[in-house]
Amino acid sequence: MRAAVIHAARDLRLDDVPEGELGPDEVRITFGAGGICGSDLSYYGKGRVGDFAVRRPMVLGHEVAGTVLETGRAVAGLAPGMRVAVDPSRPCLSCADCREGRGHLCRDMRFFGSAARDPHVQGAFSERFVARADQCVPVPDTVPMRVAATAEPLAVALHGIRRAGELLGRDVVVAGAGPIGLLLVMAARLAGAARITVTDLAEEPLRIAREIGAAETIRVGQEPDGLARYEADRGRFDVALEATGAPAALASLFRVVRPGGRVVQIGMMPPGDVPVPVNRLMAREIDFVGSFRFGAEFRTAVALLASGRIDVAPILSAEMPASDLPAAFALAADRTRAIKVHLRF
């Protein structure tokens, strides 16, 4: 069976790998569509994501949907032929974090296509893959595979919105119009944000931001005052969502968030220490919080996609065959040409 295997930085191969074994509570799934994520690109480009380096060959991929091929003997509620979105998270369910509702921070998490543990947890960019039954959420036939595969990054955005607190009638700024940034715009709008401002270095993603409901977009570095126009009177935004991982973007947000407001770091992991204006954080009582992965939001994401309340079509840039692996990754990495690129096998 073919799979997209990362060996080292810039060394991504379409290898022949053995099929996974099927446990009693597991399901074998035929690959439908898989989105290339920023972390996949980071493994590809740098051989690592943050502190987690690829130390042995690892199948990439964690934004996937497919069709059930085979079910373990203890599986109920799923049957061959069913179409499913697959949650890449497999928390232990029994540690204190899991028991207290923080399963997404489980110390023993097994997350598809991640080098955080060694041996690495294999990903799902392969002709077939195995998941625990509770990772699989059925999707109606009306939902295309690419849309179903978007449940994962949408869940990331929904979780970020939950970390942002109440948004009804609030003014929100989103730094970064990549896939997560744009999904944050959709989710913030769904949560009733009154007015959403989006910043980015590139024009094309900002065009999409406006299309999906941003009231205003700012092209960083191109507009003389940029966000600075909002610095007066101790800040204008109730909530800022930082989805670039760039220290300069984070710094700009702290200048425009009002006293008692909230800054959320989400989606892109910044590189180690970042200068933060802690004097402002203190004097304005700003909450600066991290958002990481998701929990129950995965099922919410599937429901929102199935009902059409969230329409991800504007960010689906291309679908390419796994045989074009290098081209697909190159396109996914080019922010002027693509937001979200999917693979098919």
Added chain:
Amino acid sequence: MRAAVIHAARDLRLDDVPEGELGPDEVRITFGAGGICGSDLSYYGKGRVGDFAVRRPMVLGHEVAGTVLETGRAVAGLAPGMRVAVDPSRPCLSCADCREGRGHLCRDMRFFGSAARDPHVQGAFSERFVARADQCVPVPDTVPMRVAATAEPLAVALHGIRRAGELLGRDVVVAGAGPIGLLLVMAARLAGAARITVTDLAEEPLRIAREIGAAETIRVGQEPDGLARYEADRGRFDVALEATGAPAALASLFRVVRPGGRVVQIGMMPPGDVPVPVNRLMAREIDFVGSFRFGAEFRTAVALLASGRIDVAPILSAEMPASDLPAAFALAADRTRAIKVHLRF
């Protein structure tokens, strides 16, 4: 009337100043006791607190208690001879922050002895001073003036504890055993923290920390592993309270707070930008929040002092006459000899 007036860095004088006028809703108070705060020391030592420079002579002092001498004609509930703790905050009451319960972040705040506005708001280190009636909270005769004057820094600590979230049964680390750090220990213990660890550079304040209930103290730089012993298994503390303003202390806290935990910056304003491990903040979903001044906690502080549930005696180092102004400020600035020094007139 004599008052402690700051003119510039290192230029603090006992000047003769005119009495303030008494408005209809105001009260004239005879000075009882006044604590020297870190911000008073900063005005004295550097002529500024953070971004706020002394641009014209200003009476210092905002941790004060005294005896009502005279009441404006519209004042009810206060009468000459009553002993009061005085809340130095005078928010506008009508802006959006005030209306939404964030009066302590009021954009039009008048806070005793602060150069944040220009003209500066005069402080209360003077033989007599004027306050709005709603700033005055009566204290029983059994509460010494010095204790009553401690309501202000205790309110700062109580507000920080509120910003820290629920502490019942939690493990807490406090960085810094200055006045605010020690009051945080008292307040965290009152809020039911299970186990409190305190760090400081000096031994004497740590001795007091143990006396008032810290389970463990760590002398930073003197103990080989210091807080590092708590870094394993992704952090041990539920909540960290940073009360030093020192970047190194903040950095150490981010290494020992568990996933889903909380870091509060309080009491000491750090100098501008501070490196923060935003990757860890994100991957562990840590909340990093500022705590600034206080609101309703002032009345709570007075009640806790009056009922004896909080006993501040261990931090009351000395009471000195205003005529010894330089000596009093020198003592207050020497952390090996003093925690909280009070003035009397």
Added chain:
Amino acid sequence: MRAAVIHAARDLRLDDVPEGELGPDEVRITFGAGGICGSDLSYYGKGRVGDFAVRRPMVLGHEVAGTVLETGRAVAGLAPGMRVAVDPSRPCLSCADCREGRGHLCRDMRFFGSAARDPHVQGAFSERFVARADQCVPVPDTVPMRVAATAEPLAVALHGIRRAGELLGRDVVVAGAGPIGLLLVMAARLAGAARITVTDLAEEPLRIAREIGAAETIRVGQEPDGLARYEADRGRFDVALEATGAPAALASLFRVVRPGGRVVQIGMMPPGDVPVPVNRLMAREIDFVGSFRFGAEFRTAVALLASGRIDVAPILSAEMPASDLPAAFALAADRTRAIKVHLRF
């Protein structure tokens, strides 16, 4: 000047009343439109709202918008000719409730057209009326007066939604499709509720509920199982909004809310004691909370109406001249024919 004055139950007259005096921080407003509220109908029908009986003549009306005619000398930001939605709340701003962000529960509240105090606070169903400047929120010319006047009940609904907690992706049931019930549907949808079920005794309001986004409506007493279909497996809804004031409706909601869910009482004041299944409230850890009036949500409501994110057109039933007072109140009271009826002078 003519005004709609309630004298006793069923005794509502178009009286000639003197103009109010204009204080320095006040504004005189020419009546634009005023919605007849359930409490106006209660004063009219029963001479009382809950415990508050009409003891002397009182001008009714608190859902109003108009045009500034004259401003007091201390008023800034408002000028003759400006169109404003008027918040009927005038909290004292200085009590503990006001200072702690609960100004809408102020013990010294002066609310337009309310007999809660004696002397009563006069309402705004009059050719002209006086309001404090901070009660007036400018509205663009594009917003019809009737729509601007709907800011008040929309604020009630928005506050209820805030009391309901996070709704993003949640399943919500609304009991009652009167004006508040329908505005709750709009607000819950705006807040991202996944699926909204609405119940009522009458078909016409349920038709409107479907029009504005309810996924399902249930005509109580007409459908064999009604909400009962959702009782299985310990309840299906995350949040229930009770907007009828009817004990039977409340009881039905407790049967269909899931463990850890929330029931909000809003809009209609139930008559004194109501049987509540406290055993279920306890064993399922349900939160049963009250929602009363609103605070900052008034400004949010105006902004949502001005931007078009909330479209109240479907609930605007009729606009009638004050000279037809009895007919207007009769129409407003007939739920089969009208949702929200407005007066004009």
Added chain:
Amino acid sequence: MRAAVIHAARDLRLDDVPEGELGPDEVRITFGAGGICGSDLSYYGKGRVGDFAVRRPMVLGHEVAGTVLETGRAVAGLAPGMRVAVDPSRPCLSCADCREGRGHLCRDMRFFGSAARDPHVQGAFSERFVARADQCVPVPDTVPMRVAATAEPLAVALHGIRRAGELLGRDVVVAGAGPIGLLLVMAARLAGAARITVTDLAEEPLRIAREIGAAETIRVGQEPDGLARYEADRGRFDVALEATGAPAALASLFRVVRPGGRVVQIGMMPPGDVPVPVNRLMAREIDFVGSFRFGAEFRTAVALLASGRIDVAPILSAEMPASDLPAAFALAADRTRAIKVHLRF
């Protein structure tokens, strides 16, 4: 092996029962001490707890501690001879409630000695009993078995305090000075409540309430005004904890809780529908919330007992041999003579 088996109302026998089988992740425990709970008394007195009737013989008991006798092959961290407090909860860990941090509301909960399911889950009043390893929390040798067995009701109280929200500096009223009521007093005091008022029908438990820190006790029916003295000015208490299950007690609490305050139903299950002043709940925006069992609070309880921060000695009334089963239950049911009675085998 002998065990205390309930057959029907008033039919409690010391039967000979077979030992339970030991699963790989389970532990066999020698009974140390077991507290008789209100629900044990209800099974004994009425053959039921609320809706849950005893339909077949069931071993009672869920407040237990003991010594590890034998461990299953997959058990780590526990060894024969270790003393443990045993959490009677065994949630499924995989349902939505468990995953979202509400494991104590798990729809598939197996709780020791409960007839909520059929077949019933057997309890632990037996010479030996089996528990899953994750139910067992080691306790130091310094903690007597009776104290360790009190971790369970203390966990109930701690969970109730968590449901009550922040208590630091708050005024609290507790209705009912039974075991849960008194543990609530301890826990509320630990959480920093400023002033605690306790009501009960009997004098002896109120004496203990004062001993453990209640500022005031009110003997209901004996004092002319009782709680009524606190009804003025729209209520005085921030939080009310209802631990009697008596409708009259609940009603009295709604009259003395301030606007924006909170009422928690805990410990005793009221009989079905109870009249609630929903008009007051609405107009004062009171939160009325249920508290049921506990989750992570069990480990917190053990830690607080082990560190001595909570001293339950004042409520430990007697320890009796299982051979005196009827006498022990009779004593436990007599509130004038006993608060908490323990069994030993």
